[in-house]
Amino acid sequence: MNNPEFLEILSLLAPGTKLREGIYNVLDGEMGALIVVGLDSEVQKIMDGGFEINCEYTPEKLFELCKMDGAIILDSDITRIHSANVHLQPSMRFSTNESGTRHRTAQRVAKQTDKLVIAVSERKKVVTIYKGEMKHRLRSTSDLMGEASQGLNTLERYRFVLDKALGNLTILELDDLVTLYEVTVVLQRFEKVTRIFQEMNTYMTELGVDGRL
Structure with a gap:
């Protein structure tokens, strides 16, 4: 997969970026995470509960907020954390081939909103990214x-x-x-x-x- 959109997504998550550093912290802390990059009306429709944070993004803050259940919502340029501990309720009409709850939600949210969604598996210690129909597991x-x-x-x-x-x-x-x-x-x-x-x-x-x- 070598299209410009895919390469842009990879560059956002590449080693050396603040987002990848935050994900490393989550993995090192043996925790899981569900992260949505971008907030618009489509994302707001499926958000339930949680806390509006509206603070500057740092890897350390992402790690601390991942200690709570629920999803974390970042802005599109990954400079601010909008919300944390959010319960996402995507439509069931969007199909998913995932088995875990976190990854099933991530895939459905990505298809419904066309936003970049990141799922960090606590058990397998792998990072999977979704956007639209695209799915990619980050390699070590x-x-x-x-x-x-x-x-x-x-x-x-x-x-x-x-x-x-x-x-x-x-x-x-x-x-x-x-x-x-x-x-x-x-x-x-x-x-x-x-x-x-x-x-x-x-x-x-x-x-x-x-x-x-």
């Missing part, structure tokens, strides 16, 4: 590093094959012997390099500050 830094390293090695091999094909094409052009086959081979090599680069871009975005090197 070590897993991403391994995949990114493998991707770099693959990219290096593809680039070597591409350079070789370009050199061969140049020689054939000088002798006026180029056929459609040689041109197609070069285009195929370019496509492979482009695809692996796009995949690497997703890894780098999800790694955040951990992927700079």
Whole structure:
């Protein structure tokens, strides 16, 4: 998945961001969480109870508020915490394939409101994000590093094959012997390099500050 909206979501949750730091705190504290990013009339329709906080967002405040049951509502740019301990009541007409209560609610809320919803599993210690029909489980830094390293090695091999094909094409052009086959081979090599680069871009975005090197 490499569309701009998905990459923007990953960048909001990447290591080095205040939101990811808050999620790390929740995981380290062995707690669960349900976080909705963005507040509008659609979100307000399904909110019940809770406390209006309306304070500046910090990772420490997010951690403390996650000690209560219920959802936490952040503003869209993740600078303020609007509400905490909120009971969300999404419509049952939105389907979900999740089993846990927190994740079922998160998926339904994401479909109904088209907001970014984050579910932190207390038992499995994993973070799952939802938005609309999209669902993605955040991977650990070590897993991403391994995949990114493998991707770099693959990219290096593809680039070597591409350079070789370009050199061969140049020689054939000088002798006026180029056929459609040689041109197609070069285009195929370019496509492979482009695809692996796009995949690497997703890894780098999800790694955040951990992927700079």
